Amino acid sequence: MRALCWHDVNDLRVDDVPEPELVNPRDVVLRVTMTTACGSDLHFIDGYLPTMREGDVIGHEFMGEVAEVGRKVEGVEEGDRVVVPSFIGCGRCGYCQDDLWSLCDNTNPNAALQEPVLGDTTAGIYGYTHAFGGYAGSHAEYVRVPHADENCFHVPDELDDEQALFASDAWATGYMGADFCDIEEGDTVAVWGCGGVGLMAQQSAALMGAERVIGIDRFPERLRLAEREAGSETIDYTAVDSVVDALKAMTGGRGPDACIDAVGMEAHGTGPAHAYDRAKQQLKLHTDRGEALRQAIVACRKGGTLSILGVYGLMDKFPLGIVMNKGLTVRTAQQHGQRYVPDLLEYAAEGEMDPSYLATHELELEESPRGYELFKHKEDSCVRPVFVP
């Protein structure tokens, strides 16, 4: 089959690779019908995550049609149309039972690569380094889905692929970020970043009853999407002297009730093992990320909530003293998709939220390297390229 493979830093190619097979009785093999690039993919494409190997199939945000079913899978049948969260849950460990799916104890077989840095392991993820499990990714004609009865969610017939796809990751992540804010009537929520996750967080915050949502970015077309799709007010951070001052001015000097950091890269992965030097390097090259989080901490009202979806390695200069003195609540996680996907699909089916506008470029799998170029450089107003194998 054809699949998009990582060969080296900034070297992605569509290759012939063996088709996946059922390995465990709770697996299914999915024929991928649509898959999308995620900001977090850019970390290893740019060489900041060290446990990629030549030939690894990448991609972790996807949906498809069930092609083959393991003998112990219940509730999923050949031909079913399903969307699959990017983190793999087992459904049976204590963390999965507590709906903390990205912390699953059983789906990352490469614990030895993560534990030295994290002190523990996360769940496995498709197509995202060997430290995160070494699973083959979804930018392929077929992908193996383990623990299928816990990870496959049936897509209502009336939804297009573009309407369901982002429940796999961008939408679930953004929705979780808004959920962390415990939004109450009258609340103002500020969101740093108007990419896929940031837009989803803004729309979700509005859906949850936020009175005002403020989106912060520098790309005019993304700010327009935030205004049009989420009803957000917006700040172009290149057009103001101080984002913090702008937010204070917009909120009567008080600051937003909740601040969501969804800057740049999307929320997958802290640095895996032996990544300390690389993480430092990464931070130096991406100081703007730390800057957004610091702005959020300073801008947030006293007693407010800081919801962190952005990717961080080992961040220097984290102003913990401000967090403490202002009594902020910090909430963060990799996405617990399985907790949210059923609700998201229901919202989509009822027409309450439609994320399909994120899919700005639809390409065949053979064109996916070009899709990543468009995505990385935000060319042609690209928010998300989607690939159809």
Ligand SMILES: [Zn+2]
């Ligand atoms: Zn992602």
Ligand SMILES: [Zn+2]
């Ligand atoms: Zn589990």
